[in-house]
Amino acid sequence: MLGRAADNLFWMAKNMERIENVVRLLQTGRTSNMLSDNGSAGDNIWEMPLDICGQKDAFLADYGEVSDGRVCAYMLSDMNNPSSVRSLLSNVRENARATRHFLTSDLWDCINRTWLSIKDLSYKDIQRRSIDDHLEWMIDRCYMFKGVLSGSMRRGESLQFAILGQCIERADNSARLLRLHSANAEKNKTKQGNLQVRDYYRSMVLLNALNAYKAYRETFHSSIDLDKIAELIILHKEVPRSLRACVDEIADILRVLNPTASVMSEVYDLQYRLDTIQIAQLRRVGLGHFLLDFSKQMDEISMNIQTDFMMVQ
Amino acid sequence: MRIQIRHETHFVLEKAARRALQYLRLTPRNDSNQRVGNWTITGPEQLTRWIDGFGNIVYFAAENTDHDDLKIIVEGEVETKETNGVLPLDDGLPPGMFVRPTALTKSSKELDKFADQFASSLQKEGELSFLHTVMNELAQEVEYASGESTVTCSAAEVFDHKKGVCQDFAHLFIAICHHHNVPSRYVSGYITGGAGEPASHAWAESYVQGLGWVSFDPANLQCATESYVRLAIGYDYATAAPIVGVRTGGQGEKMSVTVQVLSQSQS
Amino acid sequence: MLENFFDEMHEQNGEVREPYNTYAGWLHSTELEELVRCHEQADLIFRRVGITFNVYGADGGVERLIPFDIVPRIISAKEWDIIERGVIQRVKALNAFLHDVYHDQAILKSGLIPPDLVLTNEAFRPEMLGLNIPHNVYSHISGIDIVRVDSETFYVLEDNARTPSGVSYMLENRQAMMRLFPDLFAKHRVAPVSHYPELLLQTLASVAPRGNSMPTIVLMTPGQYNSAYFEHAFLAQEMGIELVEGQDLFVDEGYVYMRTTRGPQRVDVIYRRIDDDFLDPLAFRPDSALGVPGLLSAYRMGNVAICNAIGGGIADDKAIYTYMPDIIKFYLSQEPILKNVPTYNLRRKDDLAYALENMEQLVVKEVHGSGGYGMLVGPASTKKQVAEFRAKVKADPSNFIAQPTLCLSTCPTFVDSGIAPRHVDLRPFVLSGRETRVVPGGLTRVAMEKGSLVVNSSQGGGTKDTWILES
Structure with missing residues (x-):
């Protein structure tokens, strides 16, 4: 298939995945808002979405202060924010439009309808209808996208490039969230007070944002702790949002696409690192350091996929 | 040669x-x-x-x-x-296609007015004489000066400034001929002898009934001699560059x- | 005013015309609410599949839905026979003319057409001189715009030999109609059109360089912001070929390749939906980022087919149009089956004087204009507009032609007030490769405004499904 088409499909799915991640984070924030504890916790949960997408400075310049409403408005419907759901979805649709003829009509229809439903929706409109309903609806649409993608597309290159984009974004998001979380935990360690409880809620935020709370309970049958969360998110391949699961899937797809592509060696490297790593050891070298490294490697892989397969000039 | x-x-x-x-x-x-x-x-x-x-x-x-x-x-x-500028060629190109102005050989009111003065020459003395007159008068009117124009300058623009180089002279010559419906085209090539240094060069060719294509080099005030080498022809610089x-x-x-x-x- | 026009469904005396017999009965017995419901459902179908049309300069988003009308335009087998033979004849003549113009120019030497009309025409492309292309076909896909003025007379309004668009509407309109009105299709023998992409693919394959029997064919689009992008994507998908932009292609040692996920792949045939000027920045507009540098070299070396060929515009130039009957006779030694609209050639003094005098009654068109732009419909224009146009014509008469305002036929159309007659035209699509063929049907365009004669989609026109009844 055309390199440019592959590139568009890759970005279409990558951006759709990012939407889901943003929405989950907002949902998590809304939930913890309801807990009285959190308000005094010090680390503002509403900064997370801004930190994750690297838009904090831009946000502060436009909105002044961080508050739940402002962040939701900024992350949902602000077209000046390239990481807002609306901006991202507009890109998804543009990507899809550019490769319309590679998509099943069901998939195009799914994307197009989602876009048509929100393209004129201001934050006020969303508030009027209920923000929580809107977030839930968005998650539904993301699931529908994934379902239609894997349920209707021919098992060919188009689908594989889309899933590649999805996995890369997912791995990147998990790594970023975990990194942010561990940094926050580090920062708060020295403070006195109701640390245990707040730590618990912070961890809940992370697990919920990664849709991994249930998986944690099922895997460890023990109380919540950061090392175990890190182990789950980094190493447990049965958790769909774990780094290990994402990297394995990336490797599987690339092997099918072209086993001799130059990017393969980097992917194998990464797999090897994840194979041999131990969480206790990670604690010593610094979890943050490792995760930062991981994100950089994902960026490299992503770029090499573009030169190997998409003939990006 | x-x-x-x-x-x-x-x-x-x-x-x-x-x-x-x-x-x-x-x-x-x-x-x-x-x-x-x-x-x-x-x-x-x-x-x-x-x-x-x-x-x-x-x-x-x-x-x-x-x-x-x-x-x-x-x-x-x-x-x-050496053919005294006459090129008895049958290159299969209908002369009639070379009266169409392009962006580079486009005329202007002023240039048209300047061109009008040659009408009587064409009528009374015939094409050949007309073409020589145009060549001579053009050299009087426009000064040869490098650095005053670029390859995207149209004949009209060059005529405004009254300064130009060989391709500008060729464009001007062609534009004037087109004004009188005399088929004319652009030649790019080399000039290898004469007074100056050997150089890349450009001149024009016009179609004279009975003779065929005849070359005119208004920048040097002469018809092409045996020291001219033709590289390419076209409507203008853009098509023969x-x-x-x-x-x-x-x-x-x-x-x-x-x-x-x-x-x-x-x- | 409308009652003076020929109506596709009703005779002057109100009787139903034969092709509409069954349909009229159905329409008569169907409640208005039911039609409203179908109309709304049609709208939904089109919005869902994303059939949109990009409008240049329109505010508030670039996409718009072309109004689709649920009342079909029905043509009898006998009527279609005339149209079919007529357009095939016309396209054969157009192609013969194009081959001649870029080779021996016999028609110019014969004096039938003033040579300067061709040679000094901007649509005449010296890049094509002396180039031989497979089957001597230049216009592989031609759209011939036909209007009807009475039960007997069809006029060709315009030939489109460059990149005619609209065929996707012919196909999608039919699909929508079959979903909306399955019963009606059971009652009629409507000739199918959905094999058009297959015919198009065969046509494109038949002109591959050196008779390559397994050519790689691509559709080249200017990109997703082009007004007809939907159609480009649709056709590429229907034919199973790649939809490429200039940036996806490159030229290497005289051959064209596309950049794929498995490396460069040779391209043999380019169905381009991009104008000549943008094909190759080294040969045409240097500022064009849409094209492929070096494409002309590969083309002239005979290593790639470009469909439609470069330089076809000289055949659909409105100034050449007036000579079409002569062109048909000259190349085919046949009488034209379809007539030209009587046309005033404003290069001629008498015609010009007449046109300037009677501009209020005439349609005046720019020779190179298209899409309903650069034209004046005298009777529908204000005095000021007429005066302005008169001045434009006076300044450069040879840039215009004039035609009497035609009594375009009307067809019942679903509008706000119910079913009412609206003016229509018809564009059948003729495919030329090894053979010249046309699918039974075409794009019926309808002026949705009461009394309007402008059917162009860029000017608010809508479309209808076109039914050719099998005998």
Whole structure:
């Protein structure tokens, strides 16, 4: 298939995945808002979405202060924010439009309808209808996208490039969230007070944002702790949002696409690192350091996929 | 006359380009007025020869790797005939197609007004005399000066400034002829003898009933002699240009050109 | 005013015309609410599949839905026979003319057409001179715009030999109609059109260089912001070929390749939906980022087919149009089956004087204009507009032609007030490769405004499904 088409499909799915991640984070924030504890916790949960997408400075310049409403408005419907759901979805649709003829009509229809439903929706409109309903609806649409993608597309290159984009974004998001979380935990360690409880809620935020709370309970049958969360998110391949699961899937797809592509060696490297790593050891070298490294490697892989397969000039 | 030419075009870039693609009209046409021997083009990574609609020999040149330096060298021998500017050619191109103005040979009110004065010459003395008159008067009206115009200047613009180089003179000449419906076209080539240095050059050809195409070089006030070598013809500079190119990336291009006549002898 | 026009469904005396017999009965017995419901459902179908049309300069988003009308335009087998033979004849003549113009120019030498009309025409492309292309076919896909003025007379309004668009509407309209009105299709023998992409693919394959029997064919689009992008994507998908932009292609040693996920792949045939000027920045507009540098070299070397060929515009030039009957006779030694609209050639003094005098009654068109732009419909224009146009014509008469305002036929159309007659035209699509063929049907365009004669989609026109009844 055309390199440019592959590139568009890759970005279409990558951006759709990012939407889901943003929405989950907002949902998590809304939930913890309801807990009285959190308000005094010090680390503002509403900064997370801004930190994750690297838009904090831009946000502060436009909105002044961080508050739940402002962040939701900024992350949902602000077209000046390239990481807002609306901006991202507009890109998804543009990507899809550019490769319309590679998509099943069901998939195009799914994307197009989602876009048509929100393209004129201001934050006020969303508030009027209920923000929580809107977030839930968005998650539904993301699931529908994934379902239609894997349920209707021919098992060919188009689908594989889309899933590649999805996995890369997912791995990147998990790594970023975990990194942010561990940094926050580090920062708060020295403070006195109701640390245990707040730590618990912070961890809940992370697990919920990664849709991994249930998986944690099922895997460890023990109380919540950061090392175990890190182990789950980094190493447990049965958790769909774990780094290990994402990297394995990336490797599987690339092997099918072209086993001799130059990017393969980097992917194998990464797999090897994840194979041999131990969480206790990670604690010593610094979890943050490792995760930062991981994100950089994902960026490299992503770029090499573009030169190997998409003939990006 | 047997002329041996070496023509080097050298592009230097401040910031390297990833890719450069060009059409090179740098191969003399083989016809009854000039015979071409041992002509070579070298420099670009890849060269593909084809013939354009005007019958010019063109090379598609591609440089596909990063580069900040690109040389195009043409070298070879041409044997020319002295025909007093007359080219009894049948190149299959209907003369009638050469009265169409292009963006570069477009006239203006002022230029039209200037052209009007030659109407009586055309009517009374005929085409040949008219063409000589146009050539002479043009040289009076417009000053030869380099650096005053670019290759994208139209005849009308050059006439406004009254300053230009050989291709501007050719465009002006063509525009005036078109105004009087005399088929005229652009020639790019080399001038190898005479007073000045050998150089890339441009002049015009007009179609005279009964004679065929006759060359006029308004920049030098003469019809082409045997020291002229024809490379390409077209409507204007844009369609006959020796080099047109596009580039991906790269910045700060500087170009230098040297034309050498290695030997010249009567045969 | 409308009652003076020929109506596709009703005779002057109100009787139903034969092709509409069954349909009229159905329409009569169907409640208005039911039609409203179908109309709304149609709208939904089109919005869902994303059939949109980009409008240049329109505010508030670039996409718009072309109004689709649920009342079909029905044509009898006998009527279609005339149209079919007529357009095939016309396209054969157009192609013969194009081949001649870029080779021996016999028609110019014969004096039948003033040589300067061709040679100094901007649509005449010297790049094509002396180039031989497979089957001597230049216009592989031609759209011939036909209007009807009475039960007997069809006029060709315009030939489109460059990149005619609209065929996707012919196909999608049919699909929508079959979903909306399955019963009606059971009651009629409507000739199918859905094999058009297959015919198009065969046509494109038949002109591959050196008779390559397994050519790689691509559809080249200017990109997703082009007004007809939907159609480009649709056709590429229907034919199973790649939809490429200039940036996806490159030229290497005289051959064209596309950049794929498995490396460069050779391309043999380019169905381009991009104008000549943008094909190759080294040969045409140097500022064009849409094209492929070097494409002309590969084309002239005979290593790639470009459909439609470069330089076809000289055949659909409105100034050449007036000579079409002569062109048909000259190349085919046949009488034209379809008539030209009587046309005033404003290069001629008498015609010009007449046109300037009677501009209020005439349709005046720019020779190179298209899409309903650069034209004046005298009777529908204000005095000021007429005066302005008169001045434009006076300044450059040879740039215009004039035609009497035609009594375009009307067809019942679903509008706000119910079913009412609206003016229509018809564009059948003729495919030329090894053979010249046309699918039974075409794009019926309808002026949705009461009394309007402008059917162009860029000017608010809508479309209808076109039914050719099998005998």
